[in-house]
Amino acid sequence: TQLLEQSPQFLSIQEGENLTVYCNSSSVFSSLQWYRQEPGEGPVLLVTVVTGGEVKKLKRLTFQFGDARKDSSLHITAAQPGDTGLYLCAGPTGRRALTFGSGTRLQVQP
Amino acid sequence: EADIYQTPRYLVIGTGKKITLECSQTMGHDKMYWYQQDPGMELHLIHYSYGVNSTEKGDLSSESTVSRIRTEHFPLTLESARPSHTSQYLCASSESGAQETQYFGPGTRLLVL
Numbered sequence: 525t526q527l528l529e530q531s532p533q534f535l536s537i538q539e540g541e542n543l544t545v546y547c548n549s550s551s552v553f554s555s556l557q558w559y560r561q562e563p564g565e566g567p568v569l570l571v572t573v574v575t576g577g578e579v580k581k582l583k584r585l586t587f588q589f590g591d592a593r594k595d596s597s598l599h600i601t602a603a604q605p606g607d608t609g610l611y612l613c614a615g616p617t618g619r620r621a622l623t624f625g626s627g628t629r630l631q632v633q634p
Numbered sequence: 635e636a637d638i639y640q641t642p643r644y645l646v647i648g649t650g651k652k653i654t655l656e657c658s659q660t661m662g663h664d665k666m667y668w669y670q671q672d673p674g675m676e677l678h679l680i681h682y683s684y685g686v687n688s689t690e691k692g693d694l695s696s697e698s699t700v701s702r703i704r705t706e707h708f709p710l711t712l713e714s715a716r717p718s719h720t721s722q723y724l725c726a727s728s729e730s731g732a733q734e735t736q737y738f739g740p741g742t743r744l745l746v747l
Contacts, residue, residue: 555733566724566738567677574733610674614736622728622736626676 527551528613528625536631540602545628547613548595554616556596558587559624561610603632637661640725640739647715648747655710655742657725666708667736669724670694677724683708715746 529548537543547556555574559567571580573589573596580587584607586599600607613625638659647653659666664685669677669692679692683702697719698712708727712719724741728734 557733557735563674564740564743566726566741567736568738569735572733572735612677616734622734624677627674629674 527617527623528615530611530613530625530628532628533626534629534631536633537603538633539604541632542599542601543603543630544597544599545611545630546595546597547625549615550594551615551617552593554593556589556593557614557622558596558598559612559614561612561627563609567610567612600630603630605632605634608632638725638727638737638739640723640742642742643740644743644745646745646747649714649716651715651746653712653715653744655712655723655725655744657708657710657739658706659708659727659737659739660706661727661729661737662705663727663729663737664705665728665730665734666702667726667728668692668698668700668708668710669726670696671722671724671741673722681710715744717746720744720746 531546557572558570561567571587576591576593578589584601588597611628614622617623641656666683668681671677678694680694680696681700683689722741725739726736728736
């Protein structure tokens with residue numbers, strides 16, 4: 525059983541559309557991170573959310589941490605082909621520092 | 635920009651060969667990790683280290699071994715490669731703290747024929 529479930533698994537949209545991807549867990553996390561991985565590269569940190577209910581914006585990306593700190597969402601406004609990639613959420617779990625979710629593969633068509 | 639390096643970037647080898655994947659970081663991070671990832675899929679932790687002479691197995695069973703003799707270096711070795719080892723291998727490091735950010739290398743794409 526995945527500690528962090530991400531949905532949808534795959535999303536293909538047209539340039540200019542909006543989208544939201546989700547990261548859910550039955551466990552409480554002290555913080556959650558979002559990474560983006562482009563093809564052929566390693567994941568790169570986008571944001572860390574720490575406080576329940578927190579909203580962080582990074583240009584066209586809006587990240588929200590659930591009030592109960594069990595879930596998070598990423599909303600992209602007016603998606604561009606450069607947003608294409610694998611989006612991973614991750615949370616600290618005990619001694620192993622981070623557990624990663626299964627990922628959402630986003631493809632933005634020009 | 636993260637200073638973590640992996641070599642080689644791509645490797646094609648025959649079954650039964652011994653290989654070592656190199657990973658080095660210049661950030662002085664205590665913690666280092668190896669993940670296995672099939673293209674576009676989730677990351678599976680196979681080994682991690684919290685410091686020199688400290689190594690532990692991760693969640694995914696792996697026939698590989700690792701060593702941590704120096705802080706900056708965390709090589710992964712496959713004694714006898716098999717086609718089932720074909721995958722991408724990602725190395726990462728992090729600094730101990732409340733919100734640890736993992737910095738990833740570019741990965742090694744391994745194909746075992």
